[in-house]
Amino acid sequence: MEIPRLFILNETIRNLYFHVCMWFGMMILFGTSFVYSIKYLRGFSLRNDIFAHQFAAVGSFFGILGYATGTIWANYTWVTDQSQSLGSILKEPKLIGAAIALLIYGAYFVLRGSFTDIDKKARVSAVYNIFAFAMLFPSIWIIPRLVGSLHPGAPGSESGNPALNFKDIDSRLRMVFYPAVIGWTLLGVWITTLKIRLQLFQDKSLINE
């Protein structure tokens, strides 16, 4: 596949099909988890709580993979070529925001684990999950786009807003990128369904429907 020829990035622009897709998949999985948390609070069915929990778990896993791949990518494009030191990378608002978002979801699992009463656990963690999803937007979408950042999408960069504005991404990349987003997300959903089926089987005695 032909890709646009860019300075500094060179062939690493192909990471768009992996790194960016991880974050897109994470957003979709967290969004699904959010919907199931609301559904749980509407009817208090433990089935919806299991769905919300497993979608959040696989979403966090995708987020960790996105973070890991981002560190590799940044190491070879941000650190030396633009004479950036490690110090300026650590100040990167996108990285801090993403770390905060993942830690908020980490606290979701800590919260779940700290309850012994099943109904109370489901209810409190559903409310917390809605808060966590709301916090996702300022920390990974809004704040890095308000302040300067090396990451594409920041103000003043020539890259525009490739994640949200489809005109800012090259058509040759788009041809692979959008199917890749769908594919990675479906892979995540499939793993989630396996986990949900396992959990539903384990908690068969608890769910009376």
Add this chain to the structure above:
Amino acid sequence: MNKINNYLYTVPKWLLFFFGVIFTNVLFAQDAKPEMADLMRSNGKIYVVVAVCLTILIGLFVYVFLLDRKISRMEKENN
């Protein structure tokens, strides 16, 4: 100290000039080619893409493997 200074005077001036020219060339050469023979930066940094792809694949395999172990344990408990 005096001895070293004396040795320095014995070196012909044209030789010092010659060394100066050579070493500035080395410096310029470094400026023109700052990227070392690093595997990750060769062939248009394609190995960065390989590393990213492998990270995701290994991560997913480990995750699915742990899930598999969980299912096996549950099967054993039910039998």
